[in-house]
Amino acid sequence: MKLYNFTELLQVAKQRDFKALGSFNLHCLEMLPAYFKAAKATNSPLMIQISTGTAKYLGHKLLVDSIRSLSESEDVPTCLHLDHCSDLAAIKFAMDAGFSSVMYDGSHLPFEENIANTREVIGMARPRNITVEAELGAIGGSEDGKCLAMSDMAFTTVEEAKRFVEETHPDMLAVSVGTVHGLYTGKAEIQHQRLAEIYAATQTPLVLHGGTGVSDEDMRQAVQGGIEKVNVGTEMNVQWVGECQNTFSKGKVNDSVRNFLVPANDAVRNVLMEKIALFR
Numbered sequence: 001m002k003l004y005n006f007t008e009l010l011q012v013a014k015q016r017d018f019k020a021l022g023s024f025n026l027h028c029l030e031m032l033p034a035y036f037k038a039a040k041a042t043n044s045p046l047m048i049q050i051s052t053g054t055a056k057y058l059g060h061k062l063l064v065d066s067i068r069s070l071s072e073s074e075d076v077p078t079c080l081h082l083d084h085c086s087d088l089a090a091i092k093f094a095m096d097a098g099f100s101s102v103m104y105d106g107s108h109l110p111f112e113e114n115i116a117n118t119r120e121v122i123g124m125a126r127p128r129n130i131t132v133e134a135e136l137g138a139i140g141g142s143e144d145g146k147c148l149a150m151s152d153m154a155f156t157t158v159e160e161a162k163r164f165v166e167e168t169h170p171d172m173l174a175v176s177v178g179t180v181h182g183l184y185t186g187k188a189e190i191q192h193q194r195l196a197e198i199y200a201a202t203q204t205p206l207v208l209h210g211g212t213g214v215s216d217e218d219m220r221q222a223v224q225g226g227i228e229k230v231n232v233g234t235e236m237n238v239q240w241v242g243e244c245q246n247t248f249s250k251g252k253v254n255d256s257v258r259n260f261l262v263p264a265n266d267a268v269r270n271v272l273m274e275k276i277a278l279f280r
Contacts, residue, residue: 001072003064003100004045006131007171009079010205010228012045013279020223020279023047023081023207024272025233029058031240032066034265038272039076044279046071049081049231050099052090060097068098081133083231091121095130103133103174111160118168133207133229136164137176155194162201172205172229179210190218192225199226207231212238219278232275239267 004012006021013021024035026048039046048067055063064080071078081101082094091102104121106114118134125132137156156175165173175198178190199206205228208214212235214222219230243264251260 001068001075001077003068003071003098004077004079005129005171006047006079006081006101006133006205006229009045009047009077012077016043016045018044018276018279020228020230021045021047021079022272022275022279023049023083023229023231024236024275025049025051025054025083025231026063027054027233027237027240029062029066030261031236031265031268032070034269035272036070036074036076038269038276039078040074041269042273042276044276045077045079047079047081047101047229049083049103049233051083052085052087055082055094060094060099064098083233084135088117088120092124095124095128099130101131101133101171103135105135105174107135107138107174107176111164115164115167118164118170122168122170131171133172133174134164134168134170135174135207135209136161137174155191156198158194158197158201161198165202165204170204172207173202174207174209177208179208180213190214190222192218192221195222195227196225205229216278223279230275230279232271235271235275236268239271240264243267 010021026032035046035048050063067078067080079101080099082091082099083103084105085091085103086105091104094102102125104118106117122132138154154176156177177195206226207229208222208227209231212232244260247260247263
C-alpha cells in the first residue's frame with residue numbers, strides 16, 4: 001500500500017465521517033504498533049508525524065519502510081509527515097526517503113522570507129505529490145528541544161493569513177490561536193473567533209499545534225471552526241514514560257523487555273483512541 005499525502009488521507013477520513021485528522025507524533029519505534037491498533041479499533045486512517053530529531057535517531061528509511069509495511073499488513077491508509085522543519089535540505093532528504101507530507105516552519109522568519117521559502121518547498125513537493133504544511137504566527141512552548149517563551153507568542157492575524165495563502169497556496173496552514181506546545185498540566189485558551197475568521201478568509205485546512213493541552217469541548221469547537229489537522233505528541237510521550245517508569249521499577253533484570261513495554265503501548269493506544277473519537 002502506498003503512503004497517502006495529507007489531502008488524500010483527509011478525503012478518506014471524511015468518507016468515514018471524520019471532520020479532522022489527528023496527527024500523532026511518534027517518539028520511538030516501540031510505540032508504532034499501538035498507533036495502528038488504535039486506528040484499526042476506530043476505523044480511522046492514520047497520520048504519523050516525525051520530528052527531525054526522531055527521524056535522525058531512527059533513520060528515515062527505517063521509518064518509511066516500517067510504516068509502509070504496517071499500513072499494508074493492517075490495511076490502514078497512512079500518511080507519514082515530517083513535523084516542524086526549517087532546514088530545506090532536511091526537507092528534501094525526507095522527501096527523497098519517501099515521506100508523503102512535510103512541514104516547512106518559517107514562522108520565526110520575517111514574513112516575506114517565510115513566503116519565499118514556503119514557495120520553494122512547495123515547488124519541490126508538488127511534482128512528487130507530497131503535501132506541504134506551512135506555519136504563520138508563533139506558538140509558545142517546547143517542541144523537539146526548541147523552546148519559545150510565552151511572552152514571544154504571536155497570534156496569527158486574518159490579514160497576514162489571507163495574503164500568505166494567496167501567495168504560497170499551502171496544502172495546510174498551522175496557526176497560532178492560543179495553543180501551546182508541550183502543555184499537559186494546564187488548559188489552552190483557544191481564540192475561536194480568530195480561528196473562524198482565518199478559515200473564512202483562507203478556505204484552507206488549518207492545523208492546530210499543541211493539541212495535548214486542549215479540552216475536549218474546545219477541540220470539538222476548533223474542528224467545527226476550520227481545524228482539519230490536530231497535532232498531538234506530548235500526551236503520548238507522558239503516558240508512555242509514566243507506564244515505563246512504573247513497570248521497569250517493579251521488574252527484574254532478566255524479565256523480557258516486552259513485558260515492560262506492553263502497558264506503555266496500551267496507554268498510548270488509549271490516548272489515540274480518545275483523541276480520534278473527538279474528530280468525528
